[in-house]
Amino acid sequence: MRIFMDLWWYFKQEKWKYLIGIIFLMCSSLISMLPPYVVGVIVDAIRKRTLTPAVLGKWVVILAVAGVISYTAGFIWRQMIFGSSVRLARLLRDRLFHHFTKMSPGFFNKRRIGDLMAHSTNxxxxxxxxxxxxxxxxIDSISMGGMVIISMITLVSWKLTLIALIPMPFLAWATSYYASxxxxxxxxxxxxxxELNDKVQENIAGVRVIKAFGQEEAQKDMFRKQSADVVSKNIAVAKADALFDPTITFIVGMCYLLSLSFGAVFVVHGSMTIGQLTSFTLYLGQLIWPMLAFGLLFNIVERGRASYGRICKLLEIRPEIVDHKGALDFVPSGNVSFNINNLIYPKKTIPALKDIHFSLSQGQTLGVVGKTGSGKTTLLKLMLREFDCEDGDIQIGGLSIYDVKLAKLREAIGYVPQDHFLFSATIAENIAFAEPGASMKDIERVAKLANIHDDILEFEEGYDTVVGERGVTLSGGQKQRISIARALLINPEILILDDSLSAxxxxxxxAILQALKDNRDNKTTLISAHRLSAIQHADLILVLEDGQIVERGTHETLMANDNWYASMFRRQQLESLVEQGGVIYE
Known part of the structure; x- marks a missing residue:
């Protein structure tokens, strides 16, 4: 019964509803003791030929009133008890969802979506x-069982009751073992x-890749194996569950056997009447439900205990990124300064970033380039505090980002990630995600800045077009530009474009870069890119290699130095000229 102790905090919170529910449940159980007694009285009256219409009518009226009271009590206790349990489910779902929103990316990197969904549902x-x-x-097994036994003892025979309950210790031992x-x-x-839930989610999300590589049969075979494993484990649960009812039925049968055997002896010897034996038999029939409920109780509480343990284990995980003590509650703005001495990811030995030092005046643009894995995205995500740097600092307007509340820091930043996530909603709703109250005029304005407005108008439903889950109905370039429009709508102090123009x-x-330049006066922009034409206009360009700055300067300076940047820029311009007839810029 440990689950009830674990949930005691909630029972105290809803104590009056549970108390009212329990009282009416016990009233309902108490009223159910009346019919067997009445039947016994009427049977004895029939045997003695003393039953009259008046007496029968009196008992019928009593039973009718008891039925109405039982019906009313049943309605009330169901509202109180089951209503409270539904509110508990809502509370736990809210806690889990709130917990998920506070967790850092590292939390989701270690856990599968399907597993988190299973916690939130099953x-x-x-x-x-x-x-x-x-x-x-x-409550019902204890109260009704107790009332039945008390009624059997007080209204019929305490001796026969003790005899009938002889098999009960075996029932207690068996149900305890089955519960474990x-x-x-x-x-x-x-x-x-x-695991199965996660596999289904993963396959649905990656169905295009599966089809492209012709792996449908392999994935179906893998799904069948995992599904069979789920069935096997649930059958094992069902086998344990199936032990309760036969055991209880056997115990009830033994109780009936003992009751009828010894009860018949008592009737023959005159210590019981036939009516009393009839009442006793009916009471014994009412004892079947408390016994079954007792077995069902172990089933329910053990399932609840296992699931609550899984939920609590998840809720006990503390967020890695939190507000520092005394963090200021305002949106930072001003010059940007990076001073990162060393950044090493957990369980890694090689630094992801080392000796990163530079400054940007408010309104300037930073370009970050380098080979894949050089640290570009890591550098940009440090400003968002997706993870923290212990050996170094980042400042905005002379104030450390760690001295500002996390929500206010992110309010100052518009972020367009490499993985452009769109919700299964309309284009207008996706653009207005960060500012749901935005007018259509503002939505269209930023769509024009992102050079996506004309594309949207070509859709049959325009801005009311539903893009599908993760924007599946759009091209990569359209998703990128909608993501850019979404970031521009909040007019952030700092705009981060993480390789967001590649498609x-x-x-x-x-056109997009020119629009940003013309419409973001005194606003800072940070751009990482593989295509160097995206950052050649930047006030400062950093070339990263193995997490370190190997070149820095403007486009003209870097071209004059004639190192990696200049070589890569000329190669990309030549490729553009050959493949697309593009114009070479110097």
Whole structure:
């Protein structure tokens, strides 16, 4: 019953609703003790030929009133207990979602989406059942079982009651053993379901890649194996679950056998009447549900315990990126300064960045280039505080980014990542994601700046076009430009473009960059790119290699130095000229 102790904080929070529910549940159980007694009285009256219409009518009216009261009590306790369990599920879902939003990228890199979804669905439903069905079966099995036994003792025969309950210790031992077995197996079944859930999500998201490489059959075979594993583990749970009912049925049968055998002896010897034996038999029938509920209780609570443990384990993980003590609550602006001595990722020995020192005046543009894996994205994400640098600092307007609240820091930055994520919503809603109240005039304005407005108008539904999950209906260049428009809508102090022009042609790239230059007066821009034409206009260009700055300067300076930058720029211009008839810029 550990799950009830774990959820005690919630039961205290909803104590009045649970208390009212339990009171009415016990009233309902108490009222159910009346019919067997009435039947016994009527049977004895029939045997003695003393039953009259008036007496029968009196008992019928009593039973009718009891039925109405039981119906009303049942309605109320269901509202109180089950309603509270639904609210618990909502609370846990809210906590999980809030927890997910606080976690850093490292958290999601280590955990699969399917597993997180399983926590948010199946595990929460199991906890909800424990707080609803679990409380019901606990209270009902104890209260009704206790009332039945008390009624059997006080209204019929205490001797026959003791005899009938002889098999009960075996039932207690068996159900305890089954519960332990169920807990272990259910935990494994939930883990297997998480893996299957993740596999399905991954395959749906990557269906185009699967089809492109002709791996449909291989993936289907892998899915069949994982699905079979889920079935196997759930069958193991079902086998443990299936042990409860036969055991309880056997115990009930033994109770009936003992009751009828010894009860018949008592009737023959005159210590019981036939009516009392009839009542006792009916009471014993009512004892079947508490016994079954007792077995069901272990099933529910062990499932809930396993799932709540999984949820708590997830909630116990602390965010890696948090506001520092005394962090200021305002949006920073001004000159940007990077002073990174050393940045080493956890469990790595080689620095991702080393000796990165430079400054930008407010309104200037920074270009960051280098080979794949040179540290460009790492450098830009440091400003967003997706991870923190302990050996170094970044300042905006002379103030460390670690001295500003995280929400305010990110409010100052418009970020366009390499992986352009669009939501399954309209184009207008995707552009207005960071500012949901934006007018269509503003949405269209930034769409024009991102050179995507004309493309949108060509769609049948224009800005009301639903782009599909992750923007599946759009080309790579269209997704990039919508992402840029989304960032521009908030008019950020600092705009970060992380290789965000790679999917557009040279002329579109030039138009976007010119629009940014004309419309972002006194606003700082940081651009990383593989195509050097995207950053040749920058006030400062950094060339990274193995996380270090190997060249720095303006485009003209770097071309004059005639090192990696100049060689790569000439090569790309030649490729552009040969492949697209592009114009060479110097």
């Amino acid at each position: 595990d929460i439903l199991a906890v909800q059942d424990a707080a609803g069905e679990g409380i019901l079966t606990l 077995l169920l807990h272990k197996r259910f935990h494994k079944a939930q883990a297997a379901f998480s 557009v042609d040279a002329h579109t790239e030039e």
